[in-house]
Amino acid sequence: MAKRERSRRHFLMAAGAAGVATFAMPYIKTARSAGKLLLGTWDHWVPGANEVLRKVCEDWGSANGVEVTVDFITSVGNKLLLTAQAESRAKTGHDIYVQPLWFPSMFRHRLEPVDDVVGDIIAEYGALHPSAKFLAYLDDVWRAAPAPAGSLNYASVSRLDLYEAHAGVDLKTIFPASEARDPALVDSWTYDAFLAAAEKLHAAGKSFGAPIAPTPDGNQWLAALFAAFGAEVVSESVEITVDSDETRTVLEYLSRLTQYMPNSVYAWDDASNNRWLISGEGSTIFNPPSAWAVANRDNPDVAKHVWHHDTPRGSKGRFRADSPFFWGIWDFSENISAAKDLLRYVARRDVVDTLVSASKGFDIPLIISHYQSNDLWAKSEPPHGVLYNYPIRGDEQPVAAGYPAPPEYAAQIMAQGIIPNLVARVTQGGDSFDDAISWAENELEGIMRG
Amino acid sequence: MTVGVAVRGLPERPPSVRRGRFYLWLRRRSTIAVMMCFPLLAIITCLVAYPFAYSIYLSMLNKAETAFVGFGNFLFLFKRETFWLVVQQSILFALVAVIFKALIGLIAAHAVNTIPSKGQRKWRGMMMVPWVIPPALSTLGWWWLFEPTYSAFNWLLAEFAVPAVPWLSDVFWARFSVILVNVWVGAPFFLIMYLASLKSIPEDLYEAASIDGASAWQKLFHVTLPMMRNIIAITVLFSIIVTFANFDIVRVLTQGGPRNSTHLFATYAFRVGIESGDIPLGAAVSLFMFPALAILSFVILRNVRQRTVNI
Numbered sequence: 001m002a003k004r005e006r007s008r009r010h011f012l013m014a015a016g017a018a019g020v021a022t023f024a025m026p027y028i029k030t031a032r033s034a035g036k037l038l039l040g041t042w043d044h045w046v047p048g049a050n051e052v053l054r055k056v057c058e059d060w061g062s063a064n065g066v067e068v069t070v071d072f073i074t075s076v077g078n079k080l081l082l083t084a085q086a087e088s089r090a091k092t093g094h095d096i097y098v099q100p101l102w103f104p105s106m107f108r109h110r111l112e113p114v115d116d117v118v119g120d121i122i123a124e125y126g127a128l129h130p131s132a133k134f135l136a137y138l139d140d141v142w143r144a145a146p147a148p149a150g151s152l153n154y155a156s157v158s159r160l161d162l163y164e165a166h167a168g169v170d171l172k173t174i175f176p177a178s179e180a181r182d183p184a185l186v187d188s189w190t191y192d193a194f195l196a197a198a199e200k201l202h203a204a205g206k207s208f209g210a211p212i213a214p215t216p217d218g219n220q221w222l223a224a225l226f227a228a229f230g231a232e233v234v235s236e237s238v239e240i241t242v243d244s245d246e247t248r249t250v251l252e253y254l255s256r257l258t259q260y261m262p263n264s265v266y267a268w269d270d271a272s273n274n275r276w277l278i279s280g281e282g283s284t285i286f287n288p289p290s291a292w293a294v295a296n297r298d299n300p301d302v303a304k305h306v307w308h309h310d311t312p313r314g315s316k317g318r319f320r321a322d323s324p325f326f327w328g329i330w331d332f333s334e335n336i337s338a339a340k341d342l343l344r345y346v347a348r349r350d351v352v353d354t355l356v357s358a359s360k361g362f363d364i365p366l367i368i369s370h371y372q373s374n375d376l377w378a379k380s381e382p383p384h385g386v387l388y389n390y391p392i393r394g395d396e397q398p399v400a401a402g403y404p405a406p407p408e409y410a411a412q413i414m415a416q417g418i419i420p421n422l423v424a425r426v427t428q429g430g431d432s433f434d435d436a437i438s439w440a441e442n443e444l445e446g447i448m449r450g
Numbered sequence: 451m452t453v454g455v456a457v458r459g460l461p462e463r464p465p466s467v468r469r470g471r472f473y474l475w476l477r478r479r480s481t482i483a484v485m486m487c488f489p490l491l492a493i494i495t496c497l498v499a500y501p502f503a504y505s506i507y508l509s510m511l512n513k514a515e516t517a518f519v520g521f522g523n524f525l526f527l528f529k530r531e532t533f534w535l536v537v538q539q540s541i542l543f544a545l546v547a548v549i550f551k552a553l554i555g556l557i558a559a560h561a562v563n564t565i566p567s568k569g570q571r572k573w574r575g576m577m578m579v580p581w582v583i584p585p586a587l588s589t590l591g592w593w594w595l596f597e598p599t600y601s602a603f604n605w606l607l608a609e610f611a612v613p614a615v616p617w618l619s620d621v622f623w624a625r626f627s628v629i630l631v632n633v634w635v636g637a638p639f640f641l642i643m644y645l646a647s648l649k650s651i652p653e654d655l656y657e658a659a660s661i662d663g664a665s666a667w668q669k670l671f672h673v674t675l676p677m678m679r680n681i682i683a684i685t686v687l688f689s690i691i692v693t694f695a696n697f698d699i700v701r702v703l704t705q706g707g708p709r710n711s712t713h714l715f716a717t718y719a720f721r722v723g724i725e726s727g728d729i730p731l732g733a734a735v736s737l738f739m740f741p742a743l744a745i746l747s748f749v750i751l752r753n754v755r756q757r758t759v760n761i
Contacts, residue, residue: 077701078725085724106727213707264598266708267619272598279600415725424709429621442531447726449513449526 035335036067037342040087040094042080042150042325043072044359045290052358053149060345066338073098087330095333096342099326100150101400102414104136104143105407111143112329117340118142121347126369131324131398135407143328146366148346149355150325152288153364153398154220155390156312159206160383161305162283166204167197175309177378177385179393186394187313191228194312195257198284202260206283209261209276211268212424214417218268219401220321221286222419226250227399228314233418233444234405240444242422243437249315251426251433258427266428278302286311286321289362289387296382304382308390320396324366349373361387412447509733523734532710533735536718539625540739543714544693547632552686554633555640562641563648574645581638589702592631593618596703621711624704628712631699636692640685647681648674680754687750694739715739 039057044050054070061068071094073080084103087093088110104111119142122128128146136144163169174185198208211218226232231246258265262276274291276282280302285291295303311320327346329339345351352370356363361380365371371391380387392398401419402410413419418440425436475481512519527533562573580588595602596617604614617627655673664672675682697716700706706713706721713721715735723732 081725085727214705262599263616264619267598267616267624267704269705276599412726412728415727416721421709428619429709439531442529446526446530446731449731 035338036069037061037096037335037338038094039068039070039096039327039342040073040083041070041096041098041147041327042100043074044149044362046293046359046362049149049355049358049360049362053355056148056346056351056354057342060342064338064341066335066342068342075100091330091332094330095335095339096327096329098147098150099136099144099328101135101323101325102402102407102411104326104328105138106411107328108138108143108408110331112331112333112336112339113141113143114145114329114340114343115142117145117343120344121145121367125347125349125367127367129322129324129364129366129368129398131322131400132326132366134403135324135400136326138407144326145328145343146347147325147327148352148365149359149363151323151364151366152325152362153320153322153390153392154217154224154286154288154311155308155320156284156310157277157287157289157291157306157308158284159277159282159302159305160307162201162204162206163197166206166283167200169193169197171307171309175307175389175394177388181394186310189310189312191225191253191312191314195253195260198257198260201283206281207261208257208284209265209268209273209282210286211270211273212258212261212265212420212427213268214415214420215268215270216323216414217270217273217287218420219414219417220323222423223401223403223414224286224311224319224321224399225254225314226419227319227397227403228312228316229253230314230316232404233413233422233440234402234409234448236404236406238406238409238448240441240448242440242444246316247437248433251423251436254423255427266424277306289360289390292386293360293362300382306386307383308387310389310392310394310396313395318394318396319399320392321400322364322398323400326366361390364391409447413444416443416447418443418447505733505737508730509737511730513728513730515730519730523731524738526731527734527738532713533718535710536713536715536735537738539712540694540714542625543629543632543696543712544690547629547636547693548686548689550629550633551636551640551689552682554637555644555685558637558641559644559648562645574642577641578638580634581636581642585635586698586702588635589631589699592627592634593703596627618704619708621708624708624712628700628703631703632693632696635699636689639689643681643685644678647678651677680757683750683754687747690746691743694743 041053044053050072054072057068057070060066073083080098080100081103083093084097084099084107087097088107091110099107099111118128118136129151132146136142158171160170160172163171173182174189175181194208201207210221212222226247229246229250231242231244231250233240233242233247235241264272273282273285273287274294277285277287277291278295278299280299289308292303292306292308295306311318327343329336329343333339346355347367349370352365352367353374353376356365356371356374356376361377365374371377377387377390378385400410400414402413405413421443422436422440425431425439426433429436431439508515509523510518510520512522558577562570562577565573598616598618601614601617603617607614615623617623651674655677656669659669659673694714695716696714697720700712700714700717701720704712706717710718715738719732719736721732722735723729726732
């Protein structure tokens, strides 16, 4: 009898252990435990870049027994955001999803913390770009890790020949394709100097052009300009601070600058400024190298005179708008462990170098050592070194529309185009500074509501 | 229907295969009617009723969707300057567009109706093209014509030394452009409805009017339009609802700009709800016109019903 009881107990214990193990096993996953991983990322502008990224991910999957599927989702029509909204609400979809700019803040409650991944990346390769922490380190947790592709910034993209011929400015000497910069010359490149050049170029029929509309490009170049004059719409401490002398100064400046810009900028989209430069009519735009890359293909006579360089300096410093891309893991993913391993893998220097090369220098790695060690931008041509200054080399500080407001508010400031609409009210609509600022305050109250 | 009576078109079953009451209930016309309606009811419940109820629920939550705020979001909208601009633009857009669509549809329907029936079909087909093409696609074509810097229209105007028109960058012209495209897309719907209505008017009425010496205008105002009243009312009602809810034309052409001057409820709700992440406020924007449109629908449909009863 006693023997039978022991047997039964043993049997129950063994069965219980087996049951626990059976239930627990699917949750003790590593990349080597196989499974599937679905990645949703940005459909790159640069032809051929997608295929290289797909191969990188699939090769990693093959080596680790993970079936990786990569979906490339266009940002045209805001499909990237729509898909993210749909997946985060339905709690189903991809495991890893691209998180550009303000996305980590917008979807912070649906993103799996990746402190361990980012910690490993920083320990291995050093510090991240300063914007990365502001955008993805939220509530003391890293919500997303650096994406291997997509991060960009809005450098000044100018025509060397037009500046020399009509404005008497040698941009290549001020911002050479090497470390040999003359600080005095760099310091002389201010918004006042830019305004004087814009006036001369406009008189020559080669105006500066940038959207004054609630598009990403429209928000971003104006954000850098506002920051350079110390104007902010909402402070870091979440107070509406748009009613300030700095805002009036920047609006005054823009009232003069817009006289030398095409009237159509109020309806421009993010491709209009590219076309403006590529057509040969424009002298300067603020953009990543896509305009130059397309000009290289469609209008080489323009491309060979293009130069990427630093933005002008304002009274509060020199700022360049940037748009970092991250990859985040949805908290409903069923293969979080494998997803984290993939995030670690795509941060490797050789992987990032491969992808930067595939993007022809469009992508700026968020890991500082990765772009400092890469000479692709220095070797770019024509003209030789055209992209050298596309990664920030000097005293510029990165900024994004809405900064320094906390990301959850800054995201809305950008989405609703508060800054471009404020500027357009003054420069196109003829509103007084006070009326336009009052309108902005009213809109910002809406954004700040609980 | 009772046991043993042949169902229409079917031979009477022999007693050995007669079924029970359930079988008979299933074969009743009313039962079959309800069952045949069921797929439609299911679709309406899933795709219309549930999303509608859910959007009402969403519109009564706070921004973080964690607390019930009742009509707080709607009251909040009353204090927003841009929202009132959206209301103003939506009303202007819907009224102007519907008036022009109805007028153009009426004129075109009369014109097509005068074409001999042999060649009428191809004209009808051609005039329906704007309505058949997906609006997002055709609007993209219009965008190229209006392109802010390299507009094809402006290129043509330049050939005649006419200054360029800021189609999309000036508030007046941007509003004009979105209304123009909406009229272009929507007028064929009025055309086809009015044409069907015109064809249903008995010729006797016109002959009688001619005998009485009525002019063409008198025939139009005393025969044609009164006979078309119900169709006109229903078409206008349908078009007002659809035009108020328009999204794609504004989204593709102007994205609500310049200076938010062309936003409609749908595009503004998209901006606030999806792009800015404030789903409850976006839901409130999208539901704002529902009471007004519901009352309008009730009044128009009641008048239509009364006229139908009188006829």
